[in-house]
Amino acid sequence: MSTILGNVVNFTIEKHPNADALSVAKICDTEWQLIVKTSDWIPADKSYNPEEIYTGVYFGVDVLVDPTIPQFSFLLDKATKKFSDGRKGHRIKTIRLRGCLSQGLIIKNEWPGLTNEEIQVLLKVERYEPPIDPSLGGEMDREPGSFIRYTDIENAKNHPNSFREEYSVRVTEKLHGTNARFGLAFDGKDISDYKVGSHNKAKQPDGTTLYAEMGRIYFPEDKMREFIAKEGISFTEHFIIFGEIFGNKVQDLNYGCETNVRKVRIFDVCVDHKYQSKEIIEKVSEFFGVEIVPVLYRGPFSKEIVMGLRDGKSTLPGATHCREGVVVTIEPETRIGQHRGILKFISDEYLLRKGEKDGH
Numbered sequence: 001m002s003t004i005l006g007n008v009v010n011f012t013i014e015k016h017p018n019a020d021a022l023s024v025a026k027i028c029d030t031e032w033q034l035i036v037k038t039s040d041w042i043p044a045d046k047s048y049n050p051e052e053i054y055t056g057v058y059f060g061v062d063v064l065v066d067p068t069i070p071q072f073s074f075l076l077d078k079a080t081k082k083f084s085d086g087r088k089g090h091r092i093k094t095i096r097l098r099g100c101l102s103q104g105l106i107i108k109n110e111w112p113g114l115t116n117e118e119i120q121v122l123l124k125v126e127r128y129e130p131p132i133d134p135s136l137g138g139e140m141d142r143e144p145g146s147f148i149r150y151t152d153i154e155n156a157k158n159h160p161n162s163f164r165e166e167y168s169v170r171v172t173e174k175l176h177g178t179n180a181r182f183g184l185a186f187d188g189k190d191i192s193d194y195k196v197g198s199h200n201k202a203k204q205p206d207g208t209t210l211y212a213e214m215g216r217i218y219f220p221e222d223k224m225r226e227f228i229a230k231e232g233i234s235f236t237e238h239f240i241i242f243g244e245i246f247g248n249k250v251q252d253l254n255y256g257c258e259t260n261v262r263k264v265r266i267f268d269v270c271v272d273h274k275y276q277s278k279e280i281i282e283k284v285s286e287f288f289g290v291e292i293v294p295v296l297y298r299g300p301f302s303k304e305i306v307m308g309l310r311d312g313k314s315t316l317p318g319a320t321h322c323r324e325g326v327v328v329t330i331e332p333e334t335r336i337g338q339h340r341g342i343l344k345f346i347s348d349e350y351l352l353r354k355g356e357k358d359g360h
Contacts, residue, residue, distance in 0.1 A: 003061070003063060004158075005120050005125055008056070009057075010053050011053070011054050012051070013026075015048050019097075019098040021038055023037075023041070023042070027104075028053070030157055036106060056107055058104055059092055059125060063105075063128065066123070069123055075090040083126060092104060094351035096352065101348060135209060135249075136211070137209070139204045141195070141197070141202040147240070150179060151342060153327060154344070168300060169301045169329060171326050173324075175246050175316070176253040177250050177251055179198065180196070180243050181242050182215045184228070192239075198211055210245060238272065239269075242266070248262060309326050310323075323347055323350065325345050327343070327344050328345065
């Protein structure tokens with residue numbers, strides 16, 4: 001997962017360029033940094049040593065902390081969110097402090113004998129889950145294991161050295177909407193069932209949720225079966241199209257969509273647990289008349305190129321706001337360790353934007 005719920009980490013400390021009382025902490029082996037109070041870590045009679053390694057418990061962006069816990073009591077007046085059990089909490093977000101980016105919170109490790117998981121339980125932290133909009137929730141459907149969910153894409157800051165220059169990659173704009181899936185899945189029967197769903201939940205295909213509506217408009221069952229027959233695609237578990245639904249009232253970035261206008265863009269296709277080539281994705285796009293998420297670059301991986309594409313205005317026609325970031329996928333499909341060769345690079349401008357709306 002991209003959210004660091006509370007892990008014991010090593011970090012270095014550098015002088016803040018604009019504030020003597022503050023310092024910049026950089027988490028080792030990652031690209032995360034946060035602002036800390038200098039006196040909490042460096043005594044007044046001690047000078048900065050950029051090579052010295054400190055240890056603490058780090059809580060990343062989108063972690064909920066409980067201000068009734070003594071270590072978080074200074075956040076009591078900022079506790080505007082709610083835990084799953086109803087407790088009030090503070091959601092850690094990306095901010096700037098005196099001009100420097102700060103992503104997270106770090107405290108001294110007072111529990112050296114405990115594991116990360118035990119510390120998380122002790123401090124009662126959890127990942128923040130935004131409230132579900134009525135048009136996205138409800139009307140659950142039975143979800144067979146064959147109707148798989150999309151990859152949980154890791155933040156590149158967690159894995160700064162995973163991609164090498166010899167990798168050939170596809171860089172696409174990451175859209176700020178809601179992840180959706182539409183497909184056919186077998187469930188111990190001789191015929192596959194038509195399924196629609198959000199990232200986490202299957203929805204009734206004939207229901208009133210946004211996912212059901214978009215399925216009927218863009219990826220109807222009869223047309224899906226027609227495409228599979230036309231292309232001679234054989235599958236024993238599933239054929240799934242993954243897309244991002246965006247537009248008016250889906251999130252706070254509407255990509256130029258007018259009132260009550262919602263759209264979808266395809267970003268991946270999976271057949272029996274194998275993510276398909278760009279050629280298959282393009283065939284799906286052409287057949288259904290649904291565009292693919294904007295492809296910004298294809299070629300050898302370059303950190304410089306990716307960082308240049310991460311920020312700036314969205315490339316979708318009509319959009320006047322920033323882009324969320326980019327997704328970088330190795331081509332052809334490659335695994336790095338236990339995971340797919342895919343990472344997300346999130347724009348700082350997006351994370352710092354005003355008027356953010358809670359939503360999936």
